[in-house]
Amino acid sequence: MRLEVIKELDSADPFAEVRKAFSIPVNKIYLDGNSLGPLTLVAKKRALEVIEQQWGNDLISSWNLHDWINLPIKVGEKIGPLLGASSNQTICCDSVSINLFKLITCALAGNPERTTILSTTNNFPTDLYVAEGIQRLLGENRCRLQLVENHELNSALKQKPGVLLLTQTDYRTGEIFDIEELTSQAHANGTPVIWDLSHSVGVLPLEMDKWNVDFAVGCTYKYLNGGPGAPAFLYVAHNQQENCVQPLSGWMGHKAPFEFLLNYTPCNGISKFLSGTPPILSMSVLDAALTVYEKVDIHQLREKSIQLTELFMSLLSETGTLRQLQLCSPISAKIRGSQLAFAHQNSFGICQALAAKQVIADFRSPDLLRFGFSPLTLRYEDIWLAVEALQEVMAEERYLLPEYNKKLKVT
Ligand SMILES: *Cc1c(COP(=O)(O)O)cnc(C)c1O
Numbered sequence: 001m002r003l004e005v006i007k008e009l010d011s012a013d014p015f016a017e018v019r020k021a022f023s024i025p026v027n028k029i030y031l032d033g034n035s036l037g038p039l040t041l042v043a044k045k046r047a048l049e050v051i052e053q054q055w056g057n058d059l060i061s062s063w064n065l066h067d068w069i070n071l072p073i074k075v076g077e078k079i080g081p082l083l084g085a086s087s088n089q090t091i092c093c094d095s096v097s098i099n100l101f102k103l104i105t106c107a108l109a110g111n112p113e114r115t116t117i118l119s120t121t122n123n124f125p126t127d128l129y130v131a132e133g134i135q136r137l138l139g140e141n142r143c144r145l146q147l148v149e150n151h152e153l154n155s156a157l158k159q160k161p162g163v164l165l166l167t168q169t170d171y172r173t174g175e176i177f178d179i180e181e182l183t184s185q186a187h188a189n190g191t192p193v194i195w196d197l198s199h200s201v202g203v204l205p206l207e208m209d210k211w212n213v214d215f216a217v218g219c220t221y222k223y224l225n226g227g228p229g230a231p232a233f234l235y236v237a238h239n240q241q242e243n244c245v246q247p248l249s250g251w252m253g254h255k256a257p258f259e260f261l262l263n264y265t266p267c268n269g270i271s272k273f274l275s276g277t278p279p280i281l282s283m284s285v286l287d288a289a290l291t292v293y294e295k296v297d298i299h300q301l302r303e304k305s306i307q308l309t310e311l312f313m314s315l316l317s318e319t320g321t322l323r324q325l326q327l328c329s330p331i332s333a334k335i336r337g338s339q340l341a342f343a344h345q346n347s348f349g350i351c352q353a354l355a356a357k358q359v360i361a362d363f364r365s366p367d368l369l370r371f372g373f374s375p376l377t378l379r380y381e382d383i384w385l386a387v388e389a390l391q392e393v394m395a396e397e398r399y400l401l402p403e404y405n406k407k408l409k410v411t
Contacts, residue, residue, distance in 0.1 A: 001318065006381055014300060015301070018292060018376050019376065024038055030360050033373075033374025033377060034339050034373075037221060037223055037374065040225055043286075046284055050280065050281060051281070071278055071280065071287065072271075072283070075233075076090040082202060083201065084207035084208050085208045085209055089209075090233055092220070092232070093234065096198060096218065099232055099234040099273075100126075100127055100130045101134065102275075103194050103234060107214070111162060114160060114161060114162035115143055116161035117145045117162065117165055118163070118165065119165040123165070123167050160190060164186040166182065166193070166196070168204070169197075172328065174330070175335060175336060179206070179211050180207070183195075184211075193214050194215040194217070195216040202225075203305055203337065203338045203374075204338075208235055215237070216234070220232060220233060220286050223338070223374060224290065226282070226289050230282045241269060241272075251276070253271060296376070305373055308373040308375060309340060311380060312371065313327075313340070315383065319387060321394050324344070326342060328368060339371060341364070344367060344369060345367055348399075348404075350393055351411075356404070362411065
């Protein structure tokens with residue numbers, strides 16, 4: 001495919017305008033927006049405002065004056081539409097790990113006769129570590145983590161586990177589960193579900209309400225561009241809220257936190273899932289970043305994401321580079337999120353050699369090279385340039401150079 005043809009795709013791109021809302025370093029081709037989304041101009045402006053005006057000048061009165069106290073609710077309401085969630089079911093707080101702790105324990109408490117947390121071996125490590133921690137805390141009589149392969153879920157559900165804990169988009173391969181189908185299978189066995197939407201939200205159309213999902217969590221620093229360490233979100237369906245008493249019963253989830261009462265009484269509704277004081281700086285930045293999504297049609301965005309991914313694949317194939325890498329993602333775009341993973345014994349070196357050419361991808365242990373396609377910011381031309389760089393790295397075996405093989409703490 002010629003570069004001119006690709007440039008035409010960019011001229012017709014409905015998201016070309018939205019791209020202008022971002023501060024993207026010139027000459028850098030960023031294929032890692034699925035790990036840390038890029039900076040938006042509004043977020044940068046808000047960060048300065050919050051530091052200088054709100055914290056710097058208005059100090060403690062900002063809790064009321066700038067409504068800091070309601071920020072978790074306000075941001076939750078902005079995330080809700082991206083989940084297909086109507087009001088008062090989504091709130092912004094803590095990290096995914098902490099929110100999982102709250103929701104897994106709530107789901108298990110719903111039916112003490114059932115003790116199994118059912119999940120898959122390919123789930124994201126933190127999800128499984130938190131489940132393991134709950135098993136240790138409650139003891140194996142009360143809680144047992146059962147891990148199966150994807151294709152075994154169906155039969156494992158028939159044994160009526162206490163909760164089904166799954167991540168929709170596999171962080172390595174990008175393979176996506178059908179949330180509606182699995183939720184309905186779980187419900188048929190009386191099992192509530194918790195979906196981790198970390199690699200889905202902001203890039204896949206989601207319908208929590210329509211699909212009858214009970215609980216969900218997700219990250220905001222990936223496709224939602226909330227900034228490094230931005231707080232996560234949790235979703236609890238209306239019909240689950242009343243019965244839940246979450247165990248991290250901190251004062252922000254209390255009915256009347258500023259009455260400083262001796263005992264804990266939870267708020268009504270989604271606010272009971274709050275624990276401690278919200279991180280105002282990062283939550284404000286996230287709040288601003290989310291305004292970019294107000295004008296985005298998620299179905300149209302999904303279309304672009306698929307086109308970018310397919311273009312990457314076909315250019316790899318045209319240049320012959322595909323033969324040197326082993327595709328680990330599904331071939332069919334329908335069951336694939338906005339990422340592609342390839343296995344190669346020198347994946348780490350390839351990733352570093354690409355970075356030296358200003359093409360940023362990531363390496364996932366033990367041997368995966370992963371490319372994320374953030375459709376709000378990537379141009380079709382970027383895909384062309386990235387494949388050109390990858391072709392050079394592979395043809396010249398640049399990944400073997402010692403400078404590209406030094407271990408790093410974060411990969
Ligand atoms: C990124 C990611 C997380 C991160 O969890 P934190 O506790 O917020 O660090 C969790 N689950 C999945 C599936 C992820 O992709």
